[in-house]
Amino acid sequence: xxxxxxxxxxxxGFTIPLLTAALGGLYSERSGVVxxxxxxxxxxxxxxSAVIIHDLYPxxxxxxxxxxxxxxxxxxxxxxxxxxxxxxxxxxNQVISGTAINMIAGALTVFLARTITxxxxxxxxxxxIPTDIPLLSKIPIIxxxxxxxxxxxxxxxxxxxxxxxxxxxxxxxxxxxxxxGEHPQTADAAGVNVYTMRYIAVGISGALxxxxxxxILVTYSSEFNGNVAGLGFLALAALIxxxxxxxxxxxxxxxxxxxxxxxNVSQVVPEFKNIPGFILKAFPxxxxxxxxxxxxxxxxxxxxxxxxYDQGKR
Amino acid sequence: MKWTxxxxxxxxxxxxxxxxxxxxxxxxxxxxxxxxxxxFRGGLMNMERFGNTLxxxxxxxxxxxxxAFAFKTGLFNIGASGQMLAGGLMATALALTLxxxxxxxxxxxxxxxxxxxxxxxxxxxxLKAIFNVHEVVAxxxxxxxxxxxxxxxxxxxxxxxxLETESARIPDYASLRVSWLTKLFQGSYxxxxxxxxxxxVIIIAIILDKTTLGYELKAVGFNRYAAEYAGxxxxxxxxxxMGISGGLxxxxxxxFYVGYxxxxxxGVLPAAGFDGIAVALLGANSPWGVAAAAFFFGxxxxxxxxxxxxxxxxxxxxxxxxxxxxxxxxxxILFENLYEKIMKKIKANKETSTEAAA
Numbered sequence: 001x002x003x004x005x006x007x008x009x010x011x012x013g014f015t016i017p018l019l020t021a022a023l024g025g026l027y028s029e030r031s032g033v034v035x036x037x038x039x040x041x042x043x044x045x046x047x048x049s050a051v052i053i054h055d056l057y058p059x060x061x062x063x064x065x066x067x068x069x070x071x072x073x074x075x076x077x078x079x080x081x082x083x084x085x086x087x088x089x090x091x092x093n094q095v096i097s098g099t100a101i102n103m104i105a106g107a108l109t110v111f112l113a114r115t116i117t118x119x120x121x122x123x124x125x126x127x128x129i130p131t132d133i134p135l136l137s138k139i140p141i142i143x144x145x146x147x148x149x150x151x152x153x154x155x156x157x158x159x160x161x162x163x164x165x166x167x168x169x170x171x172x173x174x175x176x177x178x179x180x181g182e183h184p185q186t187a188d189a190a191g192v193n194v195y196t197m198r199y200i201a202v203g204i205s206g207a208l209x210x211x212x213x214x215x216i217l218v219t220y221s222s223e224f225n226g227n228v229a230g231l232g233f234l235a236l237a238a239l240i241x242x243x244x245x246x247x248x249x250x251x252x253x254x255x256x257x258x259x260x261x262x263x264n265v266s267q268v269v270p271e272f273k274n275i276p277g278f279i280l281k282a283f284p285x286x287x288x289x290x291x292x293x294x295x296x297x298x299x300x301x302x303x304x305x306x307x308x309y310d311q312g313k314r
Numbered sequence: 315m316k317w318t319x320x321x322x323x324x325x326x327x328x329x330x331x332x333x334x335x336x337x338x339x340x341x342x343x344x345x346x347x348x349x350x351x352x353x354f355r356g357g358l359m360n361m362e363r364f365g366n367t368l369x370x371x372x373x374x375x376x377x378x379x380x381x382a383f384a385f386k387t388g389l390f391n392i393g394a395s396g397q398m399l400a401g402g403l404m405a406t407a408l409a410l411t412l413x414x415x416x417x418x419x420x421x422x423x424x425x426x427x428x429x430x431x432x433x434x435x436x437x438x439x440x441l442k443a444i445f446n447v448h449e450v451v452a453x454x455x456x457x458x459x460x461x462x463x464x465x466x467x468x469x470x471x472x473x474x475x476x477l478e479t480e481s482a483r484i485p486d487y488a489s490l491r492v493s494w495l496t497k498l499f500q501g502s503y504x505x506x507x508x509x510x511x512x513x514x515v516i517i518i519a520i521i522l523d524k525t526t527l528g529y530e531l532k533a534v535g536f537n538r539y540a541a542e543y544a545g546x547x548x549x550x551x552x553x554x555x556m557g558i559s560g561g562l563x564x565x566x567x568x569x570f571y572v573g574y575x576x577x578x579x580x581g582v583l584p585a586a587g588f589d590g591i592a593v594a595l596l597g598a599n600s601p602w603g604v605a606a607a608a609f610f611f612g613x614x615x616x617x618x619x620x621x622x623x624x625x626x627x628x629x630x631x632x633x634x635x636x637x638x639x640x641x642x643x644x645x646x647i648l649f650e651n652l653y654e655k656i657m658k659k660i661k662a663n664k665e666t667s668t669e670a671a672a
Contacts, residue, residue: 036392036454086645095390095450096644099591103637107630108338114628115342230461230583233454240451278466285455289441292452296445 003271005141007261009130009149013220015257016154017042017212021235022242022249023164024208029244030168031201032181032194032304036098037083038209039232040105044079045072045210046217047109050122050224053217057125065128069153069214076210077203079105084202088195091308102232110226122224124217128152151219160208165246177201181302184309194309234260237288243300256284319653320598326649327596328610331639335631344627353632356620357613363620365499368508369574371605371612373398375511376566377590378597378604379518380559384449385599386522387555388535393438393453394563395587396460397431401567403464404430406481406578409488410472416487423488424510424568431564432557434460439556443549449556457583465580474577481578490573507569512605514562519601521558531555563587585633592636595643611636 021038028035049068056064079101086097110120130149137147168174177197179187184194212235213228238256242248263280266272336346357367377394384391391397405427412419438452474482490505522528533541534551542548566586571578589611596610597603618632642649 034450036450082641086641090645090647092644092647093390095392096591096595096640099392099588100637100641100644103585103588103640104634107633107637111338111628111630111634112342114630120630230458233458236451237455237458276466278462281462281465282459285458289447289452289455292447293441293445296447 003269005144007265007269008145010220010265011254011258011261012146012154013130013149013151014261015254016151016157016219017215018231018235018238018257019161019250019253020157020212020215021209021232022238022253023161023246024205024212025236025239026164026168026205026244026246026249027177027201027208028205029239029305030181030302031177031198032184032302032307032309033084033087033198033202034094034098034306035080035083035202035205035209036095036233036236037080037101037105038205038212038235039228039230040098040102041076041079041206041209042213042216042228042232043102043105043109043226045076045213046221046224046228047113047122047213048072048075048210049214049217050124051116053124054122062126062128065126065218068124068218069211072210072214073207074210076206076208076213078206080202080206080209081199083206084199087308088198088202091310094306094308106226109224113224113226120226124222124224127218127220127222153215153219157215161246161250168246178302180309181304184304188309188311194311198309234284237284240301241284241288241291243291243295244302245300259283317598319650320600320603322653323646323649324596324598324603324607324643326652327639327642327646330642331635334638335635338631338634339627342627344625349621349625349627349631352621352624353617354613356617356624357615358617360500361498362500362502363616365495365502365504366616367609367612368499369503369505369612370615371608372505372507372511373566373570373574373584373586374589374593374608374611374615375605376507376514376562376569377586378593378608379511379514379601380562380566381590382594382597382599382601382604383518383522383562384555384559385594386535387531387551388538389439389442389552389555389559390450391435391453391556391559391563392450392591393435393456393560393587394566394590395583395585396453396457397434397560397563398567398570398584398587399457399460399464400434400560401427401431401564402571402578402584403460403467403567404564405568405572406468406472406484409484409572410482412488414487419488420490420506423490423572424565427568428561428564431567432561435560435563436553436557439553439560442556443553457587461581461583464578468578468580472578479580483576484572488572489576490569503574505569505573507565507573510565510569511608514565515601515605518562522601527554563590566590589636592640592643595640595646 025035025038049072052071053064053068083097083101086092087094113120113122128151130151133147137143176192180194180197188194238252242252259280262272263277339346339349380394381391405423408423408426438449441447441452442449468481469478472481474480490507495504530546530551534548538548593604593607596607614632618629622629
């Protein structure tokens with residue numbers, strides 16, 4: 001039990017980037033654009049923040065971390081526009097466009113990293129330091145689980161989650177955005193500019209995915225190495241398993257994050273030694289397949305996701 | 315689509331990809347003309363390098379065929395990487411377990427890898443056929459299940475003497491490399507896989523163009539409702555198309571892991587699976603087009619190391635160019651419109667000139 005509590009902070013640390021990327025995917029898919037480029041956008045975010053922090057840390061100290069996060073978001077937006085142009089204006093196959101962006105991101109960042117540093121890796125001097133929240137961390141059980149060794153980014157992202165929920169479900173903007181993903185023709189007839197909404201949604205997904213990549217860097221990895229180990233695809237699985245809903249995503253990302261953390265520590269923690277790592281690591285993908293099977297008749301997937309919008313077909 | 319139009323869009327994507335690469339070289343302070351000269355020389359300048367190009371192309375032909383075959387049935391197999399891993403793991407397992415003469419060993423390995431790949435793709439195929447689960451999502455999930463399967467199986471059962479992160483070396487009697495071919499190409503990576511790939515191109519061309527099965531698969535790809543109305547069993551064809559597609563990717567796994575490479579590394583989702591999408595797009599999903607596109611990418615792959623050794627350009631430029639080409643192949647509607655415009659102009663010019671002559 002104590003071991004379980006003690007791995008909670010690590011599980012949360014692993015969950016947050018996953019949650020961030022999955023939220024990005026939520027915006028995009030809810031507006032009707034499938035975004036399997038999350039992985040590549042995360043790599044871009046991780047790369048840009050690594051370069052910024054590496055260069056600015058000697059002058060600005062820990063302020064550079066926040067500038068790095070911001071830079072990652074801007075780079076994510078810029079790169080996601082490639083996907084937006086392809087899938088919104090040029091009516092490209094969104095899966096191919098997303099795959100192309102994943103590949104460009106992986107190759108281009110390593111190319112640039114090698115040009116800058118000579119090797120494909122970029123180290124940052126310092127990341128965020130996990131801290132205990134005063135008072136709250138003293139609460140028995142809950143304190144050690146949720147309020148010890150927390151990163152500043154964790155609280156920022158929980159706030160973003162709550163804001164996203166209100167934005168998508170309680171504002172006219174959110175209603176319009178979701179309408180573009182369910183029935184773009186109707187949204188258009190009601191006066192919503194489907195193209196603009198989709199651009200905004202893809203841009204937000206780029207910002208969040210870039211941020212997710214940067215969060216990995218400034219919390220637990222502290223090194224850019226050209227990939228984010230498939231977390232973008234894990235986020236995609238979490239988005240589906242969470243049935244395209246903010247709270248569902250919170251649940252699924254934590255579920256997957258916890259499983260991955262147990263798999264990572266199973267070598268050193270005797271309690272988990274008997275659980276095969278393969279089962280834990282493959283578990284998110286298997287349950288997502290199972291969920292797709294079970295919910296195939298009543299899927300909550302945005303109905304128009306993946307289809308380019310053609311005004312002429314209205 | 316007319317083949318001239320496919321060729322035009324493919325060439326446009328390639329040219330833009332090369333221009334993108336040239337810009338990157340310029341920005342990072344290198345000479346693009348020099349860079350490309352070394353890149354293409356590195357892929358073609360002697361028998362050894364030409365053999366390496368064919369060795370790289372082998373995997374790409376098979377993954378490209380895999381993606382293209384699924385496309386013909388209206389399916390998007392983005393899981394060629396995972397199917398390659400499944401095939402490669404089966405091939406590695408057989409190669410390191412069985413001890414038989416090479417003549418027996420190779421057919422067993424090849425068939426085993428093909429079946430493993432087919433099985434890995436048949437799961438998303440069946441999910442699509444029975445539950446209408448989107449094959450893109452399902453094959454992505456299968457990719458990562460395969461990734462972790464290899465990650466934990468290889469160190470546990472097929473570990474080499476030195477490293478935890480790779481399998482033991484594939485013994486000579488189980489490798490697709492044969493001495494006469496290696497000698498002919500002066501010690502390059504080329505192996506029997508190239509013949510498997512060429513045979514696969516021919517067989518897939520025959521299946522698609524000359525058989526009832528091919529006709530049904532294409533009919534499902536054009537319009538599944540019309541196909542259903544015409545009495546074609548759509549679910550059966552969907553599952554079958556995915557199975558065959560996966561079998562091709564499984565063969566790519568064998569060609570790569572027990573032919574091109576000496577062992578199986580863990581923690582890598584083979585890029586060839588995604589490059590296969592580019593190959594299929596550029597080849598306009600036709601088997602011979604796939605072979606040509608794979609050869610071109612083979613040059614980029616085997617030439618990039620030489621280029622990077624002779625200049626200061628990092629080898630990752632090769633992958634960047636391929637990725638840019640895919641992006642422009644995906645947005646081919648741009649070039650299709652351009653092609654239509656050019657053709658219209660040519661037609662109009664002809665008409666005015668014939669009128670003038672009359």
